[in-house]
Amino acid sequence: MTTIGDIVSRLRGVFKANTEDAFITDRLFYSIVLKYAHLFIKRDKQIDKLLAFSSMVQTIPCLELIEVDKVSDRCCAGIKSNCRIMRSKEKIPDIIESTVGPLFRSVASLDNSVEFTFTTATTFTSISKTTTFKYNSTKYYWYVDGYLYFPNVDFDFVKVEGLFQNDLGLISCDEKENCLIKQENTTFIPEYLLAEIENSVIKELSIRLQIPTDQADDKQNVNR
Numbered sequence: 001m002t003t004i005g006d007i008v009s010r011l012r013g014v015f016k017a018n019t020e021d022a023f024i025t026d027r028l029f030y031s032i033v034l035k036y037a038h039l040f041i042k043r044d045k046q047i048d049k050l051l052a053f054s055s056m057v058q059t060i061p062c063l064e065l066i067e068v069d070k071v072s073d074r075c076c077a078g079i080k081s082n083c084r085i086m087r088s089k090e091k092i093p094d095i096i097e098s099t100v101g102p103l104f105r106s107v108a109s110l111d112n113s114v115e116f117t118f119t120t121a122t123t124f125t126s127i128s129k130t131t132t133f134k135y136n137s138t139k140y141y142w143y144v145d146g147y148l149y150f151p152n153v154d155f156d157f158v159k160v161e162g163l164f165q166n167d168l169g170l171i172s173c174d175e176k177e178n179c180l181i182k183q184e185n186t187t188f189i190p191e192y193l194l195a196e197i198e199n200s201v202i203k204e205l206s207i208r209l210q211i212p213t214d215q216a217d218d219k220q221n222v223n224r
Helices: 004-015 026-043 047-052 121-128 191-209
Strands: 058-067 085-088 104-108 140-144 147-151 157-162
Touching (some): 004 191, 121 147, 147 157
Antiparallel strands (some): 058 085, 058 157, 085 147, 104 157, 140 147
16 A cells, blocks of 8 residues: 555655755645545545455444433434434544545444444434334434434444544654654555546646646656
């Protein structure tokens, strides 16, 4: 898999920018890479292919849930009073989204015996008002503002698999020793989109920074 450093290094090579350039930081390069990555993934019609790549899918093995007040939590508006709503205690890491919604591969109980079905609070409210709902054994969840919500469950923890924007294994190094610097982390961007993404970054930076590049035309592949 490609690392963040690999991508930044290729882009630096195009602009002949070294690590001391104050206005062309690694953060700037990669922030623009992520912007185009999210754009292209959203329009990608191969969502099933993306989710099938185990090397791209990351797991939150034990996400803690808490019960929330349906009255004060706006994400539960309209849900009947006898419904218990659980929510992730903390926001989950940023998830990549496409035209079909956030790219979760699965949300399940820790032992995988129960798998949840993605929905919205509005849709769940409509479903819960049907006459046949009492026979519905499906377990649902929805995603709002970084939180996962679960109606009518007794679980305190769940397992989440999906395509997240950053490496979930990344730790905050600061003054710690023997830690992995950000550039050495794997980027969870599909390899087949990298050339198009990098070319878009080159175009944008060439305009924003007015830096000439060696790129002869728009078809040049920076991976070569």
